[in-house]
Amino acid sequence: MATTDRQATTLALAHALSAAERGLAVIPLSRTKLPALRSPHRDDPAPTQTPCHGECGGMGHGVYDATTDPSRIRELFAAAPWATGYGIACGLPPHHLIGIDLDTKSGTDSSAALRELALRHLFTIPETVVVLTPSGGRHLWLTGPPDAVVPNSASRLAPGIDIRGAGGYLVGPGSRTDHGVYGTAPGTAHLTPALCPPSLLRLLLPTPRTHRSASPTPGEHGQGLVQFVLAAHEGQRNTRLFWAACRAYENDLGPALLAPLIEAAVQTGLTEREARATIASAARMSGWRG
């Protein structure tokens, strides 16, 4: 199948070059959607204090390799002849791309969740580039202002909605992966990525951390999270629990809500073990060091 793979690489390179022409910085991706080039520092004896982001001049620094320079793109692909796709770096000038990744995990209607957010926060999703994923998901491409650093997040906005921001990348249309091919939704390929509505952007930016008391109590917010878990249908139990636990840890309510969240999850039919595992991964994801 060497020929097929070579054709896939040639196609991916062609798509990557045309994305770069539109001002989008790209890197080659492997079939697993990960950066195709391995780090030149992977065998370093001791990790350095400041990780190299390409200052060494080599390739293999993930999204930091991203470029719009056609000759550099050709070099990157030449060094990764197994690449079958390309990633588009988010958060870089001139577009400051923000990817809204609408997932289709079982029981999660992320499109409905986005519509609900739009109604509640009074914004409309503008007409923009939409990329269809092989698993039935959708990526909406938006652009942000140069001074806004949108962080990456998974299911922070709502269950099933992931955000690709600074330091993240989107799988480019035309990429081939283990699960199939990514392509633009009909009628959106020619569009310019639309500006992110300001009230949506506010939701994507980190909220400034205010001074908190030493031992916060769950209060109304905590009750709301527990109710959110209790109201889960069978297919949403885990995603809802994960989402609620992430919010709890972000607000320093994790330890206080641990028991109520487990109890609620068990009521929806999860085992205590499953609930604990989900909450533990939410704690890790939220960077909790408790």
Ligand SMILES: [Zn+2]
């Ligand atoms: Zn380096």
